[in-house]
Amino acid sequence: MQVTFWGTRGSLPSPLNARTVRSKLVNALVKGSGKNLDTPEKAEAFCEQELSFAEAGTFGGNTSCVQVDTGGPDYLICDLGSGAREFSLSALGKHGPAKPQTYHILVSHVHWDHIMGFPFFVPAFIPGNKIKIYSCHAKFEQAIRGQSHEPCFPVEFTSLASSIEFITLQPETEYEIAGAKVTGKLQLHGNDSYGYRIEKDGKTVVYTTDAEYKTGDRGAMERAAAFFHDADLIIFDAMYSFAESISVKEDWGHSSNILGVEISQMAKAKKLVLFHHEPVNNDDRIQSILGETIRFEEITRTGDPLAIVAAYDGLKIDL
Amino acid sequence: MSCSETNLGNAVVIKASGRIDLTTAESFKDSILAALAAAKTSLIIDLSGVEYISSAGLRSLMTGFKASKGQNKTFAVAALQPLVLEIFTISRFNLVFPVFETLRKAVESLDPDALPAFDAS
Ligand SMILES: [Zn+2]
Ligand SMILES: [Zn+2]
Numbered sequence: 001m002q003v004t005f006w007g008t009r010g011s012l013p014s015p016l017n018a019r020t021v022r023s024k025l026v027n028a029l030v031k032g033s034g035k036n037l038d039t040p041e042k043a044e045a046f047c048e049q050e051l052s053f054a055e056a057g058t059f060g061g062n063t064s065c066v067q068v069d070t071g072g073p074d075y076l077i078c079d080l081g082s083g084a085r086e087f088s089l090s091a092l093g094k095h096g097p098a099k100p101q102t103y104h105i106l107v108s109h110v111h112w113d114h115i116m117g118f119p120f121f122v123p124a125f126i127p128g129n130k131i132k133i134y135s136c137h138a139k140f141e142q143a144i145r146g147q148s149h150e151p152c153f154p155v156e157f158t159s160l161a162s163s164i165e166f167i168t169l170q171p172e173t174e175y176e177i178a179g180a181k182v183t184g185k186l187q188l189h190g191n192d193s194y195g196y197r198i199e200k201d202g203k204t205v206v207y208t209t210d211a212e213y214k215t216g217d218r219g220a221m222e223r224a225a226a227f228f229h230d231a232d233l234i235i236f237d238a239m240y241s242f243a244e245s246i247s248v249k250e251d252w253g254h255s256s257n258i259l260g261v262e263i264s265q266m267a268k269a270k271k272l273v274l275f276h277h278e279p280v281n282n283d284d285r286i287q288s289i290l291g292e293t294i295r296f297e298e299i300t301r302t303g304d305p306l307a308i309v310a311a312y313d314g315l316k317i318d319l
Numbered sequence: 320m321s322c323s324e325t326n327l328g329n330a331v332v333i334k335a336s337g338r339i340d341l342t343t344a345e346s347f348k349d350s351i352l353a354a355l356a357a358a359k360t361s362l363i364i365d366l367s368g369v370e371y372i373s374s375a376g377l378r379s380l381m382t383g384f385k386a387s388k389g390q391n392k393t394f395a396v397a398a399l400q401p402l403v404l405e406i407f408t409i410s411r412f413n414l415v416f417p418v419f420e421t422l423r424k425a426v427e428s429l430d431p432d433a434l435p436a437f438d439a440s
Binding site: 216 | 341344345371373374375377378379381385402405406408409410411412414415
């Protein structure tokens, strides 16, 4: 399997502004001064080797959309945040608009940041495309139809030319979708959300965002670890610091890097992806949270190491 | 994990030792709440004997801290081992309540009248 992250930001799109881009440029120019960076190749190598990811790039600002390539002809994506627009353009770019495709979409829940990309999901406008939208959430069809409707959007859902189907899933039940085994699980989150465990060819990805895991409740931790068990990749809602998540932001429906590591360790998972980044966190902040999380994993490790990655728009992970 | 309590002027000091994790966090919380009820003005938690604290143990501290605010008492932790201090920093618990380098500094700040007794002990 290959996992591609098209949108990784929580709550609302958070693009870089001119001032931030300028400060990255200034920093890079100062660090590169006197280094004879007179060709694109030398400059590229300098960015790669001498600058951190946050200095040379950005984690990105699109909201949740993750593509899971299961190796078959159909597409499988999780959530329809603003990143879904870029996913859809890339898919169209690959095949051209004249060649119909099938898109399977798992929806965690219908908070706006997880569905706002659908009105701009270009394949929905093209006849011949099949779009199958799945969720355990009771109101996903109502919400997705409802946002493509006046006065919020000028193109009515009913006028979309592709064939669009809504399929309700039962939680804790295994389905075959896009050639993979998919199981949903209810998560603690305002208005409910669902995580999905996706298995194919002996590899497992767990997509668990907008989920508040509670520490101190052994049963809840063990149930979460059972859902994550032996996963190769866990895409985890690490929006808040642990202290925030059990004080001022308790019951706001999100988790922390600390719980991501602890539950992944209990589950003997292989790789943890910090996801649904807090919009107020800039690139430097996310980079330092990543460094701290790597360190936290080191000092709490009891078994095999758990790799830690911070998701960014454009990240690809091969399993 | 074990806890022992000492009365010191208007403060109570709990000295915790060992590992505070999912298995021991509940009894750690109970010890904190009991000591807080007994304390006149302040509770200080001496973590010098704690080699590891998991999120469950941090939650016990948070519960104690919230209860202390409800009872108008002051709350602090002191003397963290380097690894535990790192866990505090990464989880941002260093921003929640006062964290003192030594127990003496905690006593000096929370219950200065008890300092002579502390120094004599
Ligand atoms: Zn969200
Ligand atoms: Zn949400």
